[in-house]
Amino acid sequence: xxxxxxxxxxxxxxxxxxxxxxxxxxxxxxxxxxxxxxxxxxxxxxxxxxxxxxxxxxxxxxxxxxxxxxxxxxxxxxxxxxxxxxxxxxxxxxxxxxxxxxxxxxxxxxxxxxxxxxxxxxxxxxxxxxxxxxxxxxxxxxxxxxxxxxxxxxxxxxxxxxxxxxxxxxxxxxxxxxxxxxxxxx
Numbered sequence: 001x002x003x004x005x006x007x008x009x010x011x012x013x014x015x016x017x018x019x020x021x022x023x024x025x026x027x028x029x030x031x032x033x034x035x036x037x038x039x040x041x042x043x044x045x046x047x048x049x050x051x052x053x054x055x056x057x058x059x060x061x062x063x064x065x066x067x068x069x070x071x072x073x074x075x076x077x078x079x080x081x082x083x084x085x086x087x088x089x090x091x092x093x094x095x096x097x098x099x100x101x102x103x104x105x106x107x108x109x110x111x112x113x114x115x116x117x118x119x120x121x122x123x124x125x126x127x128x129x130x131x132x133x134x135x136x137x138x139x140x141x142x143x144x145x146x147x148x149x150x151x152x153x154x155x156x157x158x159x160x161x162x163x164x165x166x167x168x169x170x171x172x173x174x175x176x177x178x179x180x181x182x183x184x185x186x
């Protein structure tokens with residue numbers, strides 16, 4: 001991924017990424033890929049039965065790095081020539097990663113509806129990011145362009161017709177103050 005060999009990466013990743021493994025080959029459901037599961041003794045009932053992966057292992061750090069590159073690109077935050085912070089959206093997503101139908105997800109106790117042809121994740125454990133690709137394209141292909149970005153901060157929607165967010169909006173996102181970001185691909 002770091003060297004731009006995205007197709008090659010995905011060709012190999014589908015054979016060794018736990019999320020793609022056949023449960024018979026893996027020995028259990030890939031959904032059970034957890035270091036520990038929260039017990040019913042834990043005070044927060046909403047976490048009971050949820051699996052978590054231990055942090056700070058080399059494999060975990062590498063997977064987080066891969067996840068960042070797939071979801072945001074190789075250099076999501078950077079400074080421009082005036083030393084202002086920018087947030088660029090250049091995900092390395094295969095078209096198969098976008099939903100084939102509308103979905104409802106639970107997010108922080110709220111049900112969120114996602115239309116078909118979307119890919120969603122949480123940024124900084126706070127901000128819902130939703131990529132919209134009506135034609136379900138590989139986002140790393142040269143012909144894939146961002147049409148617009150919608151940012152919701154404090155319940156107010158801002159619309160940008162660039163593939164990045166400039167300061168002060170990028171800084172609000174970095175501080176975890178954005179509620180949602182919708183990125184629309186042509």
